Amino acid sequence: MKRIGIAGFGTIGRVVARHIENSDLPLALAAVSAGDRTRAEAAMAQLARPVPVVDTAELVALSDVIVDSAPTAAFRDIAEATLCAGKTLVTVSGAALMQWPGAAGFARDHGGRIILATGALLGIDAVRAAAIGSIHSVTMVTRKPVKSLIKADHVVRNGIDLTEIDEPLKIFEGSAREGAIAFPANVNVAAALGLAGTGPDQTRLEIWADPALTRNTHRIIVDSDSARFELAIENIPTDENPGTGRITAQSIVAALHDLVSPIRIGT
Ligand SMILES: NC(=O)C1=CN([C@@H]2O[C@H](COP(=O)(O)OP(=O)(O)OC[C@H]3O[C@@H](n4cnc5c(N)ncnc54)[C@H](OP(=O)(O)O)[C@@H]3O)[C@@H](O)[C@H]2O)C=CC1
Ligand SMILES: O=C([O-])CC(=O)C(=O)O
Numbered sequence: 001m002k003r004i005g006i007a008g009f010g011t012i013g014r015v016v017a018r019h020i021e022n023s024d025l026p027l028a029l030a031a032v033s034a035g036d037r038t039r040a041e042a043a044m045a046q047l048a049r050p051v052p053v054v055d056t057a058e059l060v061a062l063s064d065v066i067v068d069s070a071p072t073a074a075f076r077d078i079a080e081a082t083l084c085a086g087k088t089l090v091t092v093s094g095a096a097l098m099q100w101p102g103a104a105g106f107a108r109d110h111g112g113r114i115i116l117a118t119g120a121l122l123g124i125d126a127v128r129a130a131a132i133g134s135i136h137s138v139t140m141v142t143r144k145p146v147k148s149l150i151k152a153d154h155v156v157r158n159g160i161d162l163t164e165i166d167e168p169l170k171i172f173e174g175s176a177r178e179g180a181i182a183f184p185a186n187v188n189v190a191a192a193l194g195l196a197g198t199g200p201d202q203t204r205l206e207i208w209a210d211p212a213l214t215r216n217t218h219r220i221i222v223d224s225d226s227a228r229f230e231l232a233i234e235n236i237p238t239d240e241n242p243g244t245g246r247i248t249a250q251s252i253v254a255a256l257h258d259l260v261s262p263i264r265i266g267t
Helices: 011-022 037-044 056-062 072-084 094-098 103-110 124-132 153-157 176-182 188-196 247-260
Strands: 002-007 027-033 065-068 088-091 113-116 135-144 169-175 204-209 216-224 228-235
Touching: 002 011, 002 056, 002 247, 011 027, 011 247, 027 056, 056 072, 065 072, 065 247, 072 088, 072 094, 072 103, 072 113, 088 094, 088 247, 094 113, 094 176, 094 188, 103 113, 124 135, 124 188, 124 216, 135 188, 153 169, 169 176, 176 188, 176 204, 228 247
Parallel strands: 002 027, 002 065, 065 088, 088 113, 135 204
Antiparallel strands: 135 216, 169 204, 216 228
8 A cells, every 4th residue: 555645735636635535546645735734624624534734744754655736836845855755756846847957866866756747748658759769859839728827927927918818829939948937837748848858948838828718738749750749638727726737636646556556558
C-alpha cells in the first residue's frame, strides 16, 4: 500500500483525494497540507474517510508519495522537503520545475524522485520519443476563454483589458520558458512540453484570449527526424478554477496508478 499525501487541497487536490478514496488499487490517502487550514478542514469533511490537515513536514513524514497541487510559489519548499526525505513527488507545476535547474541533481543526491505528470496536455510520450533522435522544431499555440486568463499575473500586471474583446487577441508570443514565467498558472503545459522535447528556450509559444471559446485549448506541431506530428486538446475548465482543465487531476491519478500497477501503458 502506498500512502499518498496531497500538498494543496484545492481544485486539483480535492479531485485527486476523491479518486484515491474510491480506488481499488493499493493507494491510501494519508494526509493533506493547505494554505488556509480552516478552509481545507471544511473541504475535508466532504470525504467519506477524512484525513488530517497538517504542515509540509508532517505531510512528508506520513506519506510515501507527495502529490504537489499547491500554487507554483509553494513548489520549491514542498519539493525540497519531499526529496530530502528520499521520497517521490508527483507534480503538474511544470513552470516551477523548469525554473529549478538543479532539481535532478538535488533529487539524485537525496535518493528522491520527481514525476512531472502530463497534466492538461497530450503527446508528451511522442515528444520524448522524438527527442531520443533530433527534433527540428516544437510550436505550441494556446487559446483560452477570457475567464481562464483574466486573472493571470501577466494580464493584470500589464493592464491588458480582456473584458471588452470581441475577437481573439494574442497576448503572448515567445519561448515556452518566457511564457511559463509570465503565466505560471496557465501554461505549465508549455514548460512540460519544453522539458520533454527541445528545451523551454527552443519551444515556441503563442497565447491567445478567445472570447468565442469555452474550452482551454492547446495545439502543438512537432517536426523531427523520426516523425512530424500535430496534437490538439480541448480541455473543459473546472468550475472552481477556469484556468485549470478537468483532465489535469485525472492525469495525476493516472500517474499514481503507474506507481502501483503491474502493467504500465505508454512511455
Ligand atoms: N500542468 C498542468 O496541466 C496544470 C497545472 N496546474 C498547476 O497545479 C497547481 C494547482 O492548481 P489548482 O488546484 O487549480 O489551484 P487551486 O488554487 O485551486 O488550489 C491550490 C491550493 O493550494 C493551497 N495552498 C496555498 N499555499 C499552499 C502551501 N504553501 N502548501 C500547501 N497548499 C497550499 C491553496 O489554499 P488557499 O486557497 O487556502 O491558499 C489552494 O487550496 C497550480 O500550481 C497550477 O499552476 C493547474 C492546471 C493545469
Ligand atoms: O488547463 C490547461 O489548459 C493548462 C493549464 O492550466 C496549465 O498548463 O497550467
